Amino acid sequence: MNPPIATPLGTTRRWKPAPLISGALALHAGAAAAVVADPSTWPWAGGSVIASHLVLMAGGLWPRSAWLGPNWTHLPATAGQQIALTIDDGPDPDVTPRVLDLLDKYGAKATFFCIGELAQRHPHCVEAIVARGHAVENHSQRHRHTFSLQGPAALRREIAAAQDTLTHITGTRPLFFRAPAGLRNPFLEPVLCQLGLQLASWTRRGFDTRSRNADTIAQRLLRGLAPQDILLLHDGHAARDAHGVPVILAVLPKVLEAAARAQLQCTTLRAALVPEPAQAARSQMTL
Structure with missing residues (x-):
């Protein structure tokens, strides 16, 4: 179901990152902090970052997904x-x-x-x-x-x-x-x-x-x-x-x-x- 539209369309609205994007940003920050604290963790940190990019890519390749933001797939x-x-x-x-x-x-x-x-x-x-x-x-x-x-x-x-x-x-x-x-x-x-x-x-x-x-x-x-x-x-x-x-x-x-x-x-x-x-x-x- 499409989420309600809080701001009328046609007007600029504040961007609210989708949970997947917020999670990816947090993962990037956490991976960077882990590598700074312990450089030996870079394989795990790098692998996590790559995995998050693949998930984001999948969201973009799936036209009906709402992973990257609100998306009308049905009428309200x-x-x-x-x-x-x-x-x-x-x-x-x-x-x-x-x-x-x-x-x-x-x-x-x-x-x-x-x-x-x-x-x-x-x-x-x-x-x-x-x-x-x-x-x-x-x-x-x-x-x-x-x-x-x-x-x-x-x-x-x-x-x-x-x-x-x-x-x-x-x-x-x-x-x-x-x-x-x-x-x-x-x-x-x-x-x-x-x-x-x-x-x-x-x-x-x-x-x-x-x-x-x-x-x-x-x-x-x-x-x-x-x-x-x-x-x-x-x-x-x-x-x-x-x-x-x-x-x-x-x-x-x-x-x-x-x-x-x-x-x-x-x-x-x-x-x-x-x-x-x-x-x-x-x-x-x-x-």
């Missing part, structure tokens, strides 16, 4: 009978408009994690996402495979550049960040705190950038589908079927129809920050 409980459909790696001028048409057809809302450079090339796609009532969030400026190997200064430049790019196009600052491929390191959370962003991963993914079988992808996403799930698909880097059609276009109807049968409503991550009773009260006030 206040979202009730809602799920979130998140769509990554766009915008794509060929695929994104067709995805938007499908979402309109089923009356569903989605969160698009956009790459800053692609948004600059295709601003009309980003504008269309917002105009149709969906949310645009931060997926880094360049989506480099080396993202998780960068230090704090480089991470901040990369994420802040995407913040500025997407804010300029949409007029609204992103509140959520998703790391490229979900991979990260211990330096990421302090940067997100500075920029007022919340890390978001997913409950399950379809692997639709690799698989070309729409049925298989849909089964991965729908197996155990439940309220507050966060599902991951891609409009950018989308795999294509034997006829060259982006596979997401065949998967989306299957997912949205299954959600409708289960009486689950698709919402955006930022809309899920507002509890259902507050949403209902606001709707009644507009009647």
Whole structure:
């Protein structure tokens, strides 16, 4: 379950090291003190430090882990009978408009994690996402495979550049960040705190950038589908079927129809920050 957000997203918050990071820092200090007191302990001290680094690395290689800091893998409980459909790696001028048409057809809302450079090339796609009532969030400026190997200064430049790019196009600052491929390191959370962003991963993914079988992808996403799930698909880097059609276009109807049968409503991550009773009260006030 996601921890409650004490400071509103979009504002700078104080970084609180996760227990794993606090423990690693304490272990480093203890190892250094042990070696100073008794140099013969260096093999044990060095081995402990290396082990802690391996555990931290494992946390960064596991996209759904909260070992390195808060990470949304589900919507908050206040979202009730809602799920979130998140769509990554766009915008794509060929695929994104067709995805938007499908979402309109089923009356569903989605969160698009956009790459800053692609948004600059295709601003009309980003504008269309917002105009149709969906949310645009931060997926880094360049989506480099080396993202998780960068230090704090480089991470901040990369994420802040995407913040500025997407804010300029949409007029609204992103509140959520998703790391490229979900991979990260211990330096990421302090940067997100500075920029007022919340890390978001997913409950399950379809692997639709690799698989070309729409049925298989849909089964991965729908197996155990439940309220507050966060599902991951891609409009950018989308795999294509034997006829060259982006596979997401065949998967989306299957997912949205299954959600409708289960009486689950698709919402955006930022809309899920507002509890259902507050949403209902606001709707009644507009009647």
